[in-house]
Amino acid sequence: MPMLQKTEPKAAPPPVEKIKVKVNGCEVEVPKLTPDWQGKLVPTTMIQACAAAKVDVPHYCYHPKLPVAGNCRMCLVEYGTQALGPDRKPVFNPDGTPKIAKAPRPAIACATPIAPGMEIYTDTPAVKQMRQGVLEFLLINHPLDCPICDQAGECKLQEYSVDYGQSASRFVEPKVHKPKRVDLGPRIVLDDERCILCTRCIRFTREIANDDALGIVNRGSYNTLTAYPGKTFDNNYTLNTVDICPVGALTSKDFRFQMRVWFLKETKSICASCATGCNIIISSREEKIYRYEPRENPGVNSCWMCDYGRLNYKWIAREDRLAQLRSPKDQVGVRQTGPDGRERPPANSQAKWGAVLKEISGILERAESGSVAIIASARQTNEELYLLHKVAQRVGAITDSAPRLGEGDSLLLNADRNPNSAGARLIGIAGEPMGSNLARIAARIRDGRIKTVVVFGEDVTRHGIGADLLGRLDLLIVSDILPNETTRLAHYLLPGCAYPEKRGTFTNAKGQVQKFMKAVEPPGEARPEWELLHELLFDVAGQDGARSIEGLFNQMTAEVPAFKGMTWAALGDLGARANT
């Protein structure tokens, strides 16, 4: 995976050679070499030096994780270098400072390497004028359909127009017209008139996704982005091009026309569709999720995520979400729905949860050692698995998780489709190997040794513990999100949360412990599993732990060796590596 920088600790890093340059008169010291899009060390460029000086250089085609193209020309700057005399030795001013010779021509900041003593000017009238010129050129043939464009609000053309645009257009010629609503592939629609031909999408698709599917045809102003003739744009990474497209040319069929971006609330989260754990932003409004977008994490997913994971969120808002707490004594209550169509918890929900959890803890407390099995999905969070593991220890239960395998690829998608297999392993709830206890549990149910089964987040009927076996149990306690054969047979059904409805951490395949925040409210009576497990454990063990996810996480890291030394706060946005 060339795109990911290794974060494994290395032996003492070699000293970094630094260069001093001036940006608009302010001196900054920057490394002489900087990793390029492949992580290879190459000479630091002006745009990186400007960033170090906290000076923004407007740009369209430049993207730190893609090869440099240098085609938009928005990043043009003026600069000077140390003047050399006829003897090729530096010339000095009377005051002893080196004399700077201003270059006769501007340079693109995204591709021009810095040199010691270089002075970069980004705020001269000439630079401003060049930016205005480029922007005007980009706009003359642009359709300006902001009112109906999905990019509006996060569009670089709009943003830079505020800074460098002119209020009136002097362009009086007919515009160039190009194809609109091009069905580029199963997930992407292209508007060629909006495309500013920055080639970011082409470079991503060719270099990162290894699919030479996109290209440009025709000449000059008629340049048109297209998929290779006869080919559709269909790989598992196509939607990343929508993210990096600086304008509204590439739109996601899933998100198109669904919501204005400025209404969206952004929540930092993790994709739970495989063990890679790509870092994401969840965009939601009024408890509804509208899209997932990748969030940069150099050690995990760079700036990308796969289409499969990105679009795998619809289940969260499914109509048939489990939203009602169910116990054997229950009569089916009256469902109440809120204005958003989702179920609202009944007024007495709190009390009901309390009573049910007490009942369950009572039963577990009395259970004979060896008569209980706990099957906990590797889709549950570290904290939940930790609590379940404690319950298991307390009641002497056999435990396991269920493996979930698919096809992986060489980029991001892991064949392990559980987001937290590593967590299940490190915490010790999974069998060795994962799933190896399931047959054992089935056998013991059959021979009557196991009478109580607790299932969190799996349909065990698909893992060798069929409905017939479940029917023999004295007690089946199930927590889940969506209905299945197991939840149908449950005596106690504890509706849980989809991960965007709670906080917690997952441990990815590399052992990176990563946290996610809550984006939306759960439906009906559903509650975060860690919360109810905490209550349950309190009842079972008489122990009180932490009442917050922060406290719970810190308690877990104090007890689980692999997580030793971690704190919730120190996880930050990028997570921390477990001691594996």
Added chain:
Amino acid sequence: MPQEYRLILKHADQPGYTPGLDCYLRHGGYETLKQALTRAPKTLPDGKTLSGPEQLRDEVKLSGLRGRGGAGFSCGLKWSFVDRKSGKPIYLICNADESEPGTFKDRQIIYKDPHQLLEGMIIACYANDVHLAYIYIRGEFVEGAKILNRALNEARAKNLLGKHILGSGYGLEIHVHRGAGAYICGEETGLIESLEGKRAYPRIKPPYFPAVLGLYQCPTIVNNVETLCAIKHIAAMGGAEYAKLGTPNNTGTRIVSISGHVKRPGYYEVEVGKVTLGELIHDTAFGGGLRDGHSLKAVIPGGSSAKVFKAGEKFKLRRKGPEGREVEQEIDMLDLPYDFDTLIRAGSMSGSGAIIVLDDSTDIVEALANISEFYAHESCGQCTPCREGSLWMSKALHRLTHGEGREQDAEYLAKIADNIPGGRTICAFGEACAWPVQSFVAKFKDEFVAKGKADEERRAKENRAAKPVREIELTLNAKC
């Protein structure tokens, strides 16, 4: 009396001279190559030895040869930039894309004396330790490509190419690659992309200087057809001797293509700087003067992308006076010596050596519209200013030449053009499309203004003459 000086075209137009190898050999062909390949290492006074190839490179440096493809860059210096320590192969590409409007010199060599080009190339390759070279030939030169391939086969058969050329330890292969009909393929990095099988999008420099990261990311030399022929003569006569041709810093001979409103349009080989622009246009040895009854209006001195000169235009230039001291002189456009440096100092360039002469019958706005249409069509479209600016200018000029002009269009065009050149674009095409507009509009502003004004007045009259528009009463729809 200024005369042609035929060095490269010495034989090309002689009666009975054919492009075949036999004919070339009869005229002393490939003798220079033989000598070059057998050059003994030379020991310098300081004890260092110079290999044969190193000596050849020194000769080229000494010759002062400047590239004939358009930029006039020192050939010796270009070769000295080649990264010889990379461990990667070094490639040489002959740029035979000749597409700058007005230029028709390289094709004379290709069609009439292809072996001279091959000999020049082989020597240049030997001098630079190149073992694989390409001739990138303009797609439209279908016959030229055939001639070159025939010549290559003849050379291979005679062991002038291949392994152990003429028994030396040196091996070289040359392939012909035909372009697909795009002007931008003449730009060296666009050419390299095209040769690699990609769209001819010129590369950004830095980092992709051909001398370091050229063809297949290996060090690469790109030279024009005429430049490579000059190499053969430099190897034959020695750099110092070659440098005696022409004028200081503008050495050797150049083939000038003269077209437009002259009596004798054609190609003429001259010593660089020994002949003035006026002589090239008017002298009977060259252009032979304008058509009878016409006077000169303008000259484009270096291919259609060069800035235009207006008849009667005067330049204040510093030149060596009679006593050898530099003095400032006022020189008429026609008295400019036709060389690299003077034309640059006069604000234009000798570019590809193509002189386009426009007489008083020319509608200058039409002429510019024609040029701009070409550049709008040929912009590769990679970078913003050139992509959008070239078509914008062309559309405005189309309007101006089709009765839809405005008085302000001269100003309008100049402002668009000013946003394109000067390092704002990836390649020099930005200059190529902007310079004609900038210079035509600046120097013939009154004609642009007059044309726009006339259009505006005519339209105003037509509008008045047209039936008055029926007044429409606006009634508000009660529902809205």
